Amino acid sequence: MIVPDARASSLLSGEFRTGLQAQGALLPVHTVLWRRLDQPGHEAARLVHHAPFWQLGGTAVFAEDGRICRLEYQVVCDAGWRTLHAKVTGWLGVDPIKVEVYTDTARRWSINGRESPGVAGCVDVDLAFTPSTNTIPIRRLALNPGERAEVRAAWLRFPELILEPLVQSYARTGESSYHYESSGGEFVTDLEVGAAGFVLRYPPFWEGEAGV
Numbered sequence: 001m002i003v004p005d006a007r008a009s010s011l012l013s014g015e016f017r018t019g020l021q022a023q024g025a026l027l028p029v030h031t032v033l034w035r036r037l038d039q040p041g042h043e044a045a046r047l048v049h050h051a052p053f054w055q056l057g058g059t060a061v062f063a064e065d066g067r068i069c070r071l072e073y074q075v076v077c078d079a080g081w082r083t084l085h086a087k088v089t090g091w092l093g094v095d096p097i098k099v100e101v102y103t104d105t106a107r108r109w110s111i112n113g114r115e116s117p118g119v120a121g122c123v124d125v126d127l128a129f130t131p132s133t134n135t136i137p138i139r140r141l142a143l144n145p146g147e148r149a150e151v152r153a154a155w156l157r158f159p160e161l162i163l164e165p166l167v168q169s170y171a172r173t174g175e176s177s178y179h180y181e182s183s184g185g186e187f188v189t190d191l192e193v194g195a196a197g198f199v200l201r202y203p204p205f206w207e208g209e210a211g212v
Contacts, residue, residue: 030196034131034206039063043206045132047196052079054139058132064159067093073127081140083125083154092159099161101125101154109154109163116163119154126153126166131206134180135197143172 030047041062048055057074071090077083086101103109107123109116124136141149148171155166171179178191192201200208 030198032132032194032196032198032200032208035209036062036205037203037207038205043130043132045130045198047135047198053077053084054079054081056132056135058130060130062129064092069093069129069159071097071129073130073132075125075127075133075136077136077140081136082123083136086125086127086156088127088156088161097161099156101156101163103154111156111161111163116154119163119165122152122154122165124151124153126155126168128156128158131199131202134191134199134202137168137170138178138193138199139197141170143170143178145172145174147172 027048027050032045034043034045036042039062041060043058043060043062045056045058048057054077055074056077058072060069060071060073062069069090069092071088073086073088075083075086083103085103086099088097088099090097099112101109101111103122103125107121109119109122124140125133126136127133137151137153141151143149148169150167150169153166153168155164156162157164166182167184168180168182173179173190176193178193179188180191181188189203191199194200194208198208199206
């Protein structure tokens, strides 16, 4: 396990804030840097509250089945952390990637202009290649320690780039810890979460580390 210094600990906990200038106002920004544990890769992500919207974006660089991949993504949520739309662009090996996901107030979803009825009713989007979108249900549910909730997310499978329903459960086991399950217990892990809602430990896939 990485033992960060005091500055890094502040960054990873979500307490490190910078400023983003927008129309004369200074917006709070939360940032995090992850290292992949299961294969080569890193990711940097940023969370901005541009009222009334939450904007979650990042860049992931990693290896996927022997091919180098670079992805940029942005997810926009409303004030209640309900997903509005998401966009992923980049490349995997020699193949370009461009995905746009939208949902309306009736929670009908589309991907690249095609309806996706299999995920109708889902509130959250979950991008399979990043831990950043776990922030969305964590912030939306706002569980107290000892509470548990189940959600059904619109999961963007990678590298297939198709939307599928994914049932997930979050049980808050402490001030900064959650027990996470998906697909009826097929995948189980324990998460460490910072104050901003970013997952800082996600074994066996990701771990937060200090910036340089």
